Amino acid sequence: MSLIELEHVHRTFRRPDGTVVYAVHDVSLTVADGTTVAIIGESGSGKSTLGRLVLGLLTPDSGRVAFEGKTLSTLSAEEIRRQRARIGVVFQEPFEQLNPRLKVGAIVEEPLIIHAPNLKAEERRQRVSALLQEVDLDPQIAARYPQALSGGQQQRVGIARALIMQPSLVVLDEPTSSLDLSVRAQILNLFGRLKQARGLTYMFISHDITTVEYFSDHVVVLYLGRVVEQGPTAKVLRQPRHPYTQALLSARLSVDPSVSPPHLPLTGDPPSPTRLVSGCPLVGRCPIETPECARAPIALQTKDEDHRVACLRA
Amino acid sequence: MSLVVKDLETRFITRQGVVYAANGVNFTVGDGEIVGIVGESGSGKTVTINSILGLLDPAGRVRNGSALFDGTDLLAIRRRELRRIRGARIGFIAQNPFGALNPMLTIEDQFYNVMRAHRRADRTEVRQQALEMLRRVGIAGPERTLDGYAHELSGGMAQRVVIAIALLLNPPLVIADEPTTALDVTVQRQILDLIKGLIREGQRSMLIVTHDLGVVAQYCDRVVVMYSGRVVEEGPVAKVFTRPLHPYTLALLRSVPRLGTEVQGLGGRVPDLLSRPTGCAFRHRCAFAKESCAVATPPTAAIGPDRAVACVLDVEREVPALVVD
Numbered sequence: 001m002s003l004i005e006l007e008h009v010h011r012t013f014r015r016p017d018g019t020v021v022y023a024v025h026d027v028s029l030t031v032a033d034g035t036t037v038a039i040i041g042e043s044g045s046g047k048s049t050l051g052r053l054v055l056g057l058l059t060p061d062s063g064r065v066a067f068e069g070k071t072l073s074t075l076s077a078e079e080i081r082r083q084r085a086r087i088g089v090v091f092q093e094p095f096e097q098l099n100p101r102l103k104v105g106a107i108v109e110e111p112l113i114i115h116a117p118n119l120k121a122e123e124r125r126q127r128v129s130a131l132l133q134e135v136d137l138d139p140q141i142a143a144r145y146p147q148a149l150s151g152g153q154q155q156r157v158g159i160a161r162a163l164i165m166q167p168s169l170v171v172l173d174e175p176t177s178s179l180d181l182s183v184r185a186q187i188l189n190l191f192g193r194l195k196q197a198r199g200l201t202y203m204f205i206s207h208d209i210t211t212v213e214y215f216s217d218h219v220v221v222l223y224l225g226r227v228v229e230q231g232p233t234a235k236v237l238r239q240p241r242h243p244y245t246q247a248l249l250s251a252r253l254s255v256d257p258s259v260s261p262p263h264l265p266l267t268g269d270p271p272s273p274t275r276l277v278s279g280c281p282l283v284g285r286c287p288i289e290t291p292e293c294a295r296a297p298i299a300l301q302t303k304d305e306d307h308r309v310a311c312l313r314a
Numbered sequence: 315m316s317l318v319v320k321d322l323e324t325r326f327i328t329r330q331g332v333v334y335a336a337n338g339v340n341f342t343v344g345d346g347e348i349v350g351i352v353g354e355s356g357s358g359k360t361v362t363i364n365s366i367l368g369l370l371d372p373a374g375r376v377r378n379g380s381a382l383f384d385g386t387d388l389l390a391i392r393r394r395e396l397r398r399i400r401g402a403r404i405g406f407i408a409q410n411p412f413g414a415l416n417p418m419l420t421i422e423d424q425f426y427n428v429m430r431a432h433r434r435a436d437r438t439e440v441r442q443q444a445l446e447m448l449r450r451v452g453i454a455g456p457e458r459t460l461d462g463y464a465h466e467l468s469g470g471m472a473q474r475v476v477i478a479i480a481l482l483l484n485p486p487l488v489i490a491d492e493p494t495t496a497l498d499v500t501v502q503r504q505i506l507d508l509i510k511g512l513i514r515e516g517q518r519s520m521l522i523v524t525h526d527l528g529v530v531a532q533y534c535d536r537v538v539v540m541y542s543g544r545v546v547e548e549g550p551v552a553k554v555f556t557r558p559l560h561p562y563t564l565a566l567l568r569s570v571p572r573l574g575t576e577v578q579g580l581g582g583r584v585p586d587l588l589s590r591p592t593g594c595a596f597r598h599r600c601a602f603a604k605e606s607c608a609v610a611t612p613p614t615a616a617i618g619p620d621r622a623v624a625c626v627l628d629v630e631r632e633v634p635a636l637v638v639d
Contacts, residue, residue: 009374041497042498042500043498079633150583150584151355152583153583180354180355180525180584181525181527181566181569181570182354182565182566182569182570182579182580183579183580183583184579185568185569185570185571185577185578185579185580186579186580186581187579188571188577188579189576189577189579207498207499208500210570211569211571213571214571214573214577215571215574248499248500249501250503251500251502251503252499252528253502253503253506253526253528253529253531253532254528254530254531254532254555255527255528255555255567255570256531256555257531257532257551257552257555257556258552258556260532263503263507265500265503265504266500267467268468269469269470269471269498270468270469270500270501272496286558291405
């Protein structure tokens with residue numbers, strides 16, 4: 001069963017000077033129950049906008065976003081509120097998502113007060129305490145303020161808050177990018193353990209391919225708001241077919257000094273998402289482009305069962 | 315060219331108390347070498363280079379040590395002299411190119427100002443040199459770039475401009491602080507390849523500060539690993555990254571996700587720098603710690619001709635291999 005379904009989703013933003021940013025352009029994807037789907041892309045690829053569309057924090061200009069089979073745009077405000085409790089979110093900067101005026105216990109408890117008002121205070125406290133232990137924090141930490149904690153501890157508090165309503169889906173938006181390497185490893189292991197124990201589904205937004213390779217079952221590669229390649233992690237990252245995915249992978253720096261795969265550089269920098277291109281978004285940077293690539297939109301084509309690529313030359 | 319940093323101690327006076335940021339840092343950068351300083355946040359890596367370059371914020375004080383750059387102690391000379399060396403003989407590449415470039419001035423004016431600060435400069439000559447430098451860093455329309463402003467550039471292009479300015483006066487040493495951290499993945503490697511090419515071609519030396527182990531593995535000759543304001547291990551990258559000898563270096567390399575194995579993180583947290591560390595600062599997180607680790611700061615001992623480790627263990631025998639099957 002698919003927990004999340006996006007069909008031909010478009011979303012634009014208008015900047016104060018009137019220019020339009022095409023953040024997400026005709027994106028379709030599904031996230032199956034119990035899997036981890038990674039959304040990878042660089043800045044401006046639209047990956048965070050995609051996360052916010054799934055969370056219901058943004059509405060699409062057109063297209064359909066469905067969670068557990070229900071289309072978000074058809075729900076009443078009350079249903080959306082209930083739906084939102086079923087989706088947790090962990091953001092990149094742990095500190096920014098924690099209210100500095102509240103103690104850790106109150107931060108984790110807050111969603112329960114909003115979404116489960118009938119629960120007794122004692123029951124709430126017990127749930128908070130159990131959850132803090134589950135994310136490897138000393139329950140005593142509930143009495144402290146977030147600013148007294150280390151980055152890793154703050155991120156664990158963020159995770160506890162995301163899980164307090166027992167969501168089925170958790171959107172992880174670059175959850176380890178601002179953490180030190182040694183702490184990052186612990187948090188990744190924690191995500192793995194929580195997924196096992198709670199049967200969670202993750203939508204993992206990241207630009208770090210090494211972590212994605214380690215952590216996800218499926219990968220969706222975004223470039224300029226479009227899906228250029230998607231499929232099982234093993235296929236997409238081991239046999240990338242789109243020139244953009246190939247470039248992204250070859251730009252990775254191995255920590256083994258004796259391993260140095262050839263670099264397949266793209267020309268120049270990613271272009272501005274304010275320009276709506278008619279053909280392939282990689283035109284102008286691609287090492288194998290032909291005049292035909294710029295003419296018409298390029299649809300995703302199935303190459304190998306569940307491996308799909310949007311490239312005329314792949 | 316040589317840079318020899320010895321016993322560097324830097325502290326910050328803050329409202330919370332004294333922060334012991336660098337606590338006796340020793341390392342050298344030899345002629346033609348690319349040396350990476352690697353460490354996590356709070357390791358003192360950025361404080362170390364800011365101390366050397368005289369770029370500490372006002373709360374920071376160098377309390378002890380020397381930084382001999384071709385025999386001149388950068389920590390002992392007047393600010394004016396240091397400014398003369400910085401820019402002319404030591405180029406600096408900062409993490410954020412938009413912080414390094416002045417948003418109010420054209421790019422050409424910024425080249426001109428750097429030149430004028432060090433030599434007699436002629437407008438047309440500087441323009442010619444700037445065009446040449448911009449071409450060498452791979453900027454396609456150098457005339458247009460010179461007449462424009464920083465905000466018109468992409469991150470990658472802005473960092474190329476910063477590199478061009480850093481190399482304008484042909485410095486024998488370049489110091490770079492996380493030069494590609496703010497850039498997109500596909501641009502990072504282009505910029506690193508560019509920097510390395512220019513360093514090698516000009517037979518320059520470079521000191522590069524980074525938290526990215528991949529940058530060290532692929533671009534540096536030697537590595538200096540810092541933890542809690544001290545150097546814990548130093549040596550050729552090819553040796554340190556395949557057979558780390560300090561337990562911290564081992565833990566750091568084991569934190570990198572590798573397929574088919576569970577990543578091993580580190581328990582605990584980086585120690586609070588508000589108290590002066592006694593004993594080995596890593597002992598609370600170290601899998602091999604023993605009682606003697608708490609007694610005194612472990613001295614740095616040479617291991618073979620080109621490596622050094624600050625640990626009381628018989629590291630070659632007691633610290634396990636990086637990958638255990």
